[in-house]
Amino acid sequence: MARVIAVTNQKGGVGKTTTCVNLAASLAAIKRRVLLVDMDPQGNATMGSGVDKNTLKLSGYDVLTKRASAAEVVFLAEASGFKLLPANGDLTAAEVELMNEIGREHRLRLALNSVRDDYDYILIDCPPSLSLLTVNALSAADSVLIPMQCEYYALEGLAALMNTVEQIQETVNPDLEIEGLLRTMYDPRNSLTLDVSAQLSEYFGDKVYRAVIPRNVRLAEAPSYGMPALKYDRASKGAVAYLALAGEMVRRHGAKKTSEPVAV
C-alpha cells in the first residue's frame, strides 16, 4: 500500500512544487509506482509535470466534490513518467463548496483510499497556507515532507509548521508523522546556510535528509518545458540531487521495515 506524503510548508517559494515534481520523477525512475496529487489551485505541479491546467476535463475539484473518483481523474503525465491527479483554479471553488459539509477535512483521504493499493508513493503538493486544501492533504497523509531554505527566518517558520502538525495530530490525523526535512536551494558557501543547517540537525536529528538540493538553474528552467529536471537535463546537479533524495527515502523505508519486531 502506498505511503502518502504531503509536501508542505506554510512559506511560499521554498521548493514544495519543485520537490514534488522532481521527487516523483526520481521515484518513478527507480521503478516505484508514483502518484502526484496537486492540491494547489495555482496548478504549478500540474504544469510542471507537462499537463496544461487550462484544458483539464476532470481535476482535483471533481474529486473533492465527489463528482468523480480518484481513479477517474488520474492519468499518466507522459512527459514526466508518473501518474498525476491534476489541479487548477477550480480547487478554490471546491473549498467554498465544502465549507458547510460534514467531514470536509477528509474528502481527499477517502478518495485516495480507493487507489492506495495501486502505488508505492503518493506525493501531495500543498498550497502555501493552512487552508482547507492543506488540511485535506494533512488528513490524507501518513507523513509530511518539509522543504526549507536555510535562511534566517526559516526556523521561525518551522516552529509555526510544527505547531500546525501538532494541531492536525490532535484533531483530524493522530497518526501524522514527520517524514523529513529537506534543505533546498542550498548554498554551502553561505555561512548563514551552514549555521541554520547545523541548528536544524541539532533540533531534528536524523529527520534531516542527508541529501541536499543545491540552487540549480536547470531546476528553475525545467517547469517552463513542462518536465522534471531528470528529463530536461539528466546530468544536472538538480536532477542528480533529487535522485539521491529518492534513493535515501526508499532506503529509509526499507530500513524501517526490517527493524520492525518479528512475530514469533
Ligand code: ADP
Ligand atoms: P513553492 O512550491 O514552495 O512555492 P517552488 O517549488 O515553486 O516553491 O519554487 C519557487 C521558485 O524557486 C520557482 O521559480 C522554482 O523554479 C525555483 N526553485 C525551486 N527550487 C530551486 C532550486 N533548487 N534551484 C533553483 N531554483 C529553484
Ligand code: MG
Ligand atoms: Mg508550489
